[in-house]
Amino acid sequence: MAAFSTVRTPSAAEMTDLAEDFGMHLDGDLAQSYRDLVDEGLESYRRLDQLVEPKLPVRYARGPGYRPEPEEDPLNAWWRKS
């Protein structure tokens, strides 16, 4: 089964537009070659979608906290309380 990934391959026309933003002329077969090479290169990003990135360790229980009512926060200085 092919690995699930949402990374989208651009069209040749999108490559042409992107090049134009840099003042580059890219069209016809060459734009299609660029599109094909981007499609191949996206293999790496599709693979990255499968890999689990490390996270900083969470060692203490944590919740979302809450926004205190004005009575609980007379100085208006709390954003959230835990």
Next chain:
Amino acid sequence: MTIGTSLLESYVPDIDVTLVTRILDAGATILGKAVCGAFCLEGSSITASTGLIPNPHNLAHAADGSSSGCGALVAAGEVDLAVGADQGGSLRIPSSWCGLHGLKPSYGLVPYSGAASLEFTLDHVGPMANSIEDMALLLQAMAGPDDFDSRQHGCQIGDYTGALNRGAKGLKIAVLKEGFARPGSDAKVDKKVRAALCRFEKLGCTVNEVSLPLHLDAVHIWIAIAREGAAQNMLKSGGVGANQQGYQITPLADASARALKQRPDDMADTAKLTLLFGEYMQRHYHGRYYAKGQNLRHTLRTVYDSVFKDYDLIALPTVTTLAPLLPDPDNCSVAQYEHDAHDSLLNPSAFNATGHPASNMPCGMIGDLPVGLSFVARHFDEESIIRATAAFSESIDWTKI
């Protein structure tokens, strides 16, 4: 300095990089500046704006790159030493294919200050030479902090020339299974590298195979960092930019900005593709893959470090193939340029991501083309690489095996 592109042909730096000053201090003579591949983005010496660079061992084949001029000039004996930059294998690949001793040092060991940056977290610069003795000498002259380069943290300078005579006895070598038999690997290259590794047992080393499946993903992690990083940092802003301290080459920022406006079409296709691809990923995915790549490089480093608990060196083929034939420049597709570059960096790019020191040691010939073995060591343990390489080089003439 042109970084291999005609866009920057009128740019002349107004300073010497730290490492050049150190080389001159050590008594060497600078004979010139070698050609490199367009914006350092190649693995096959075919993208420089000045044309193809042949391999001195067989002129029909590529010297490879992107430190292609360095590889060819050292191999041909026009110079004794060269300094190459290496962000994905650019000094180890031409060293392998031209039969040189080359070393990408630990990240930060040799100051990068004043050299054109491709991607700040992948930038490395190191020595290339015809002998391990010359390579160690050049490394010794260049290594150490210069207070200008924030790539340099906790630098530990070794006794590299002293390591030449210490022998290899007692070194533990892990042969990385996943470095061999990769898609596109040349079985003859794998065999030659394994044969060379067998010789290390006679030199008093322990040699065992280890398996690290994540090595196969290293290139993907590297690409996530390199593509967007190079597009944003080098191609869009001349390697000068926000969020980093250290020496910044302001005249190069000016020259790059002018060049990009003046003659954008003259950029080599490989560089254009990196720029447009990187920009596409930024515009549509807003740096999330770059960020994930940066996080995953931490996992990758930990995986190789786990081997270094039991071993001193990891060994694998530097490049999985022999030097390819030079293409016909009038009849070479963008795809061929791109595929050549991609295939050659499969093994070496991993250690730009992790920052471990990684070398090329010539270990034999197939026909008239050299084969290279790469040793990887703990951070700042270049000495072990030099010990193993010097012992091997003393025991046998690699051009005869």
